[in-house]
Amino acid sequence: MKNKLLVLATISLLSTxxxxxxxxxxxxxxxxxxGAPAVAFYNHASDENFETNGAPAxxxxxxxxxxxxxxxxxxxxxxxxxxxxGAPYKMxxxxxxxxxxxxxxxxxxxxxxxxxxKIVLFGKNQTPDLLFHYIYGNQYDDAIEYVNAVTxxxxxxxxxxxxxTGSDVDYVFIAxxxxxxxxxxxNAPTYGKSAIAANIQELYxxxxxxxxIVQASVFVKNGSNCDEYLEILKSDIETLxxxxxEVETALGSVDEDExxxxxxxxxxxxxxxxxxxxxxxxxxxxxxxxxxxxxxxxNIFGLEGxxxxxxx
Numbered sequence: 001m002k003n004k005l006l007v008l009a010t011i012s013l014l015s016t017x018x019x020x021x022x023x024x025x026x027x028x029x030x031x032x033x034x035g036a037p038a039v040a041f042y043n044h045a046s047d048e049n050f051e052t053n054g055a056p057a058x059x060x061x062x063x064x065x066x067x068x069x070x071x072x073x074x075x076x077x078x079x080x081x082x083x084x085x086g087a088p089y090k091m092x093x094x095x096x097x098x099x100x101x102x103x104x105x106x107x108x109x110x111x112x113x114x115x116x117x118k119i120v121l122f123g124k125n126q127t128p129d130l131l132f133h134y135i136y137g138n139q140y141d142d143a144i145e146y147v148n149a150v151t152x153x154x155x156x157x158x159x160x161x162x163x164x165t166g167s168d169v170d171y172v173f174i175a176x177x178x179x180x181x182x183x184x185x186x187n188a189p190t191y192g193k194s195a196i197a198a199n200i201q202e203l204y205x206x207x208x209x210x211x212x213i214v215q216a217s218v219f220v221k222n223g224s225n226c227d228e229y230l231e232i233l234k235s236d237i238e239t240l241x242x243x244x245x246e247v248e249t250a251l252g253s254v255d256e257d258e259x260x261x262x263x264x265x266x267x268x269x270x271x272x273x274x275x276x277x278x279x280x281x282x283x284x285x286x287x288x289x290x291x292x293x294x295x296x297x298x299n300i301f302g303l304e305g306x307x308x309x310x311x312x
Contacts, residue, residue: 028229031059032073034264035150036176036280037216040095042247042270043236045254045262052262063087063219070224075127076217076294077301083310084303089219090312091287092230094294095237098213099176099281100128100200103183105160106193108170113197117170119143120162122153127215127301128173134300135203145169154178158188171197176279177265180272201281214290214297215281220312234284241282244275287311 029049032038033056044050053059059074063082072079076094083089108117117140123129124146145162147153156162157172157179174182183194204213218233220226240246251259251267259267273279287294288311295305 028070028224028226029068030071030073031062031069033059033216034262036096036099036282037073038263039240039247039265039270039274039280040233040237040282040284042240042250042263042267045251045259052264054264063089067221070221070226071229072219072221073216074219076214077127077298077303079217079219080298080303080306080310083219087219088222090222091294091306091310092218092220092226092312093234093284093286094214094217094290095233095282095284096216097281097283097285098201098204098215099279100131100213101174101176101179101196102198102200103157103172103174103179104195104197105157105169105172105190106195107160107168111197113140113171115140115143117143118145118162118167119171119173120145120147120153120156120169121173122147122150128175130301131200131204131213132173135200135207150175150178154182157182157194158185158190160190160194173200176281177269177273180269180276180279181265208296211293211296213281214294217287237282237284240274241278244271247271247274 030041031051031053032041034052034054038052041050056074056078059072060078060082062069063072063074063079065088072089073095079089079091083091102113104111113119119140121129121132121144145165145167147156147162147164153172153174156169157174160169161167162169179196182188185191201213205211218230247270248267256266263270274282288308291306299305
């Protein structure tokens with residue numbers, strides 16, 4: 001009798017205009033960082049079970065047995081470290097494959113990064129720092145000044161200065177979409193002078209025989225059934241890459257402040273960066289099919305390679 005009532009309730013739910021997507025949303029609880037990974041969920045602005053957080057450390061704290069989240073999106077290295085430490089989750093897929101760039105402020109007269117220039121990096125001992133050193137080694141160590149977050153790096157690029165040290169800055173390691181916003185800020189002192197100096201994704205591929213950065217990934221709690229939800233997510237990402245205007249279609253009726261609060265960036269900037277050669281590095285690749293690239297990437301961070309026991 002209970003099963004019959006459940007079937008009738010489901011039919012009633014679907015017949016009153018609730019789509020299959022909305023029904024699935026109501027059963028899958030997700031947390032994701034703002035910025036590039038969140039853009040993948042552009043169709044979930046009204047989904048109460050889709051939450052974002054601007055502090056990755058807060059998200060990482062939910063990779064545990066008592067977590068209410070079926071899906072946790074976090075940087076690949078942190079997620080796999082948590083699993084190795086006993087978190088009851090498995091890696092399902094990767095949805096961002098790098099959105100890192102080095103930008104010049106226009107202060108460097110010879111326009112060539114060298115050890116006597118001033119270089120700003122954000123995230124000391126974290127992904128940006130370790131990627132930079134993997135690619136360039138230690139040749140620029142004396143030139144580096146660290147800032148805490150990508151927003152701080154953006155401020156250095158916009159002003160051409162590091163307000164914390166008073167230094168004139170020549171180059172800044174930065175991520176999209178902060179890079180796009182800064183380069184297009186007509187009020188910035190460096191507007192018209194600043195430019196992209198290096199694409200970290202391309203440099204990484206050149207160094208690794210065409211392997212990809214495995215940046216932000218989807219981790220599914222053991223016992224959760226999220227297959228259909230994630231198939232829809234895959235389809236959404238593929239649609240967005242083909243038709244970047246879809247993000248404005250999905251979010252156009254939502255107040256811009258609400259969009260910025262949930263996604264970290266306005267819809268118009270999401271569209272512009274995706275349309276510019278997929279500057280956010282969005283994509284969808286199952287972890288099971290990408291173990292070689294995953295292991296190459298996490299080895300940079302001193303993490304032992306994984307096998308199929310870590311993926312779903």
